Amino acid sequence: MSNSLLLRKAMQALDLSGVALARRISTYRDDGRVTAPETVSRWLSGTNAVEPSVLAWLEELLRTKALASPRPIIQWPKKRSIVIGVTSSKGGVGTSTVALNLAVVAQLDFKMKTYHLIPEADSSGQYIKEIRRRIGLDTYLVTFQELLDNKPDDNEIHIIDIHSGAAKDALAGKSSTFLEIFEPDILLIPADFGSRMEIPTVNYFANMENLKGRVRLLHRPRSMNMGFHKTCAKEGLDPASEIFCSTFIPQTKSSQLHIPTEMFGSWRSLEQQMYHQDLLEYLITELGGEVLQSHDTVNQIKAMTLLELLDYLQK
Structure with missing residues (x-):
């Protein structure tokens, strides 16, 4: 990327006009000289080379x-x-809530390019609208075939809310069911593993x-009963195995979704936000990626080049 284009992008990221940039450079110069707006215009057009010190200063800003x-x-x-499917053969376990909350975390909190897809769902169009x-989430109703043909682009995450009908088809032994053909990176199955009624289908x-x-498998308990380990063991499941998510998400009394009420609003439940952030981080790590948080992020930013900073701030 040319220096003139770097300059233009840096000015846009900092919301600086040519006049404003010229004025700020003049203010900070220690040689008493004045940088005219025309000078900035010549830098932007490529007529004159951009002063390296200006780019270095903008990089620090x-x-x-x-x-x-x-x-x-x-x-x-x-x-x-990343493609993550969320499904269950049993209604009321929070499949749609988990899928939607994961999508919102991916887009709003992790700033990932996110698609929330619902194949052949019976949800109303008004719900999607x-x-x-x-919250500006890219949510779409799609057919099963469209989903099978779908290939995400680089740096995209697709969260797919697969309704219980597709899971029931697989359980009924029908041939060539969607779940037999579908190949997500991870198929997430929420259930209350303290209930012996839910474990056989999960198996x-x-x-x-x-x-x-x-x-x-995602443990989503209706009540905080740590005895679910014994229940799982009786049904041949080991909660300590890699098939179980390392985090769990307790259900809440409210049936409302926990997403923000608007794009830049606060989550309805900060606790649920934290749970779903932890879950998404776990899933990304399971696939060989990584989520850098807090001091790790700060250290990364401190080492970024001008181009990397522009890319980071534009997401």
């Missing part, structure tokens, strides 16, 4: 801006994209040949 509100930095898996209007998914290694 961008670094200060980035450090003022550091956000997680995503180191993508080798595959460079409301989500898009309030079926865990042993589907094409999903082996992809299934992750």
Whole structure:
């Protein structure tokens, strides 16, 4: 990228006009000279070379801006994209809530390019429009075939809310069901593993040949009863195995979604926000990626080049 284009992008990121930049440079110069707006125009057009000291100064301004509100930095898996399916054969376990909350965390908190997809769902179009209007999430109703044909671009995460009908088809032994053909990076199955009623069907998914290694079980208890380990053991499941998510998400009394009421609003439940942040970080790590938080993010920002800072701030 040319220095003139770098200058233009840095000015846009800092909301500086040519006149404003010229004035600020003149203020900070220690040689008493004045930088005219025309000089900035010639830098932007490429007529004159941009002074290296100006780019270095803008780089530090961008670094200060980035450090003022550091956000997680995503180191993508080798595959460079992520597809997470969420499903269950039983209604009321929070499949849609988990899928939507994960999508909102990915987009709003982790600043990932996110698509929230619902294949052949019976949700109303108004529900989809409301989500898009309030939080700007890219949510789409798609057919199963569209989903099978779908290939995410690099640095995209697709969160797919697979309704219980698709899971029931697989359990009924129908041939060539969607879940037998579908190949997500991870298939997340929420359930209350303190309930013996929910475990047998989960076991079926865990042993589907094409999903082996992809299934992750999410404990979503209705009450905080640590006896679920014994219940799982009786049904042949080991909560300490890699198939279980290392985090869990307790259900709340309210049936409302925990997403923000608007794009820049606060979450309805900060506790649920934290749970879903932890869950998404775990899933990314399971796929070979990494989420750099707090001091790790700060250290990354301190070492960024001008181009890397621009890329970071534009997400």
